[in-house]
Amino acid sequence: MHTRSSLLRNPWYAAIAVAGALLAGGCGKKQPDAGAGSGSASGSGSGGPPQVDRSAAIEKWVNEFQPSTLSRDQQVAELKWFQEAAKPFIGMEIKVVSETIDTHVYESKTLATAFHQLTGIKVTHDIIQEGDLIEKLQTQMQSGENIYDMYVNDTDLIGTHYRYGDAIALSDFMTGEGKDVTLPTLDVDDFIGKSFGTAPDGKLYQLPDQQFANLYWFRYDWFQRDDLKQKFKAKYGYELGVPVNWSAYEDIADFFTNDVKELDGHRVWGHMDYGKKDPSLGWRFTDAWLSMAGAGSKGLPNGLPVDEWGIRVEDCHPTGASVSRGGETNSPAAVYALTKYVDWLKKYAPPEAAGMTFSEAGPVPGQGNIAQQIFWYSAFTAALSKPGLPVVNADGTPKWRMAPSPHGPYWEKGMKLGYQDAGAWTMEANVPLQRRKAAWLYAQFTLSKTVTLKKFFEGLTPIRKSDINSEPVTKAAPKYGGLVEFYRSSARELWTPTGNNVPDYPKLAQLWWPNVSEAVSGNLTPQAAMDKLAKEMDDVMGRLERAGMKNCAPKLNPEKPAAEWIGKPNGPKAKVDEKPRGETMSYEKLLESWK
């Protein structure tokens, strides 16, 4: 048996040990703020964690985390709390993961480093594509293997986590086994997306770390031009403005693509979208497109009994997606939503749009030839506000604005209107308690009032009311094209993620894009594509019913003739006049109505 002393008696081992010690010393000099992670390793021989004065780290990082809604003293107090709470975990290394957006890049590069230097817990914060993240999460769920200690996972999966019972209820954790590591000033009620991560049992499973909405985007400068306003009114009989309904959106799209055609010597288009057969084509629909047309029931954050995917739930049990089972996935409203998507893509968008994916189409409005986009993610705000772009004025203000999305003819007051992405901290039950506690400390650090306002300016994905209503945000608002006004208004409550009705998000979401693609190619009619999709969703839910789930497993309704469901109270909606008169309103009036 080799003991430490016998190893050191060998001259080769001794030489290696000396070289290692020198290297470790060198590294330590290069990284004076490396924190206790490295300190713990070098100090392990003398027994016990090293005594590191971390007050310098607090001073350093408080300067970084400006502005903040907290006073400097309050920030220092919060950071000291983290240092105290983290003491049992000094030297621990944890792994967390989130998707690739600016907010998470800031967390990964800056906040993870800060947390390490402040607390001595080393964090590997991986940034990967959302699809890959879901894959990792599914692997962890199915294999029980601990891949990550916590995930920033979209709250679209709230119904999945709750039903499989794989996630820890954070509301229980905060008052139970994780009480000693829960920040007293976390202030969960300050989170604008708290309801998104709340399951049917009323418990909070996912706490939002970033949020962005899917809104209507338009060229404000073009909409202000008198020549275009007059021409539009002469043709359609109403003012050119922010469309309130889909009829107006369609008229404006037609106007710019087929009547205006060119502005300042450039070809312009009245609509932008994407249509390549790709998993991202599914997001175009699963992110509340059917509810924008008016499919689904009233209720917030998601329709009950029928949600924005057309899944019906009775007493928390999904009962079907097909109209024949009381769902709405192949209802007249859903078919109308798909029909309009295909029509507008082919008639009003640039020809290359049909071959683009979500990420390829995203920057296109910034090139300056798109008049409006009905399905635009506010996560692109920063990318479309960069100086020098054709859509940005010389003074740095945008030529565009964002506004609430118009709704289709099936939509009724009281329904959700659009989609909001909410990436939220999620804790898997199969992670050992000590690792969960350490990861939860880091998660709270990224959510603490000390850092969230700074984080907002890095990624423009607000999560706290206190940040949105703060003075620094008021000052910066003109640069963000309506983002701040939207988040300050009560209108934002109509923009919500996918909700509790979806029992297995990864399996069901994957069914959308192949079927939508068949409608885009003309291989199937919109009705046939939605019929096929609804049946496939029912099949998956039937399998979940057979296998059983921990909570609220599906219980499919028996199939009945569609006539027995359509038009009935709380049933799928009957066909309506799909081309009512277009309605618009001026952007200024819209802002007034939000105050």
Place this chain on the structure above:
Amino acid sequence: MIEKTRTRRAWLLILPMLVLVSFSAIVPLMTVVNYSVQDILGPNTKVYVGFEWFQKVLRDPDLHAAFLRQLLFSAAVLAIEVPLGLGISLIMPRRGWAISATLVVLALPLLIPWNVVGTIWQIFGRPDIGMGGAALVKLGLPYNYTLDRVDAWLTVLVMDVWHWTPLVALLCYSGLRAIPPAYYQAAAIDGASTWAVFRYIQLPRLGNVLAIAVLLRFMDSFMIYTEPFVLTGGGPGNSTTFLSQYLTTLAVGQFDLGPAAAFSLIYFVFILFFCYVFYTVMNRVGRG
């Protein structure tokens, strides 16, 4: 008696290989077989379903269509790439610096990663900014591989021909170089025509090389995934969705392990069967 002892030792010597193969192939294969008879929805949510997934897969009309598409694609690939590669090898230089230059140029497409090949053709074929696509549009052809199924098919096929014909050409070229000069000298003495040299000397001597080329191109084209996935995503509609994309969507996208495992086994048996048939036929042709 001595011979018997030697035989036993030989078995012992291949034991490490058997252990390695069992870990790298047999154990994973058995895992797939195990998955194929279960509906796996979560760590504690598994149901034994017998042959349900096999029945479902074999009756799925989308998979039937993808299978026919795959056969058609492989047939088109072989019909174009094998004669073209053979033709190129016949006109390749036989001496001087031109040999190296030709070999480098031919090898270039083979060195490019598959996803990059897809990306190159995705941009090259775009009707607005792609050199190839825009040129066709300028010529008045209504080309758009993202919307038109025929255009999509042709683009995927041309991409595969561009990518893999050099492999066939290089294999044939090496086969041609291996033919002893005595055969050509005898043919010259007999006054044989170029066609006769090809028909009675080169083609028979290339039999084994062509069998390898056909097998390699068949197997690769039958399992094609990355290039069409990047280029068309399998669209428009399902027009360029091949079997491997179905499998990937099931296994990785939906994480639907049961049906994906059943499909993998059927897919595996098909490839095995086709390879066996090809190999047997080519061998007989070679002997004949």
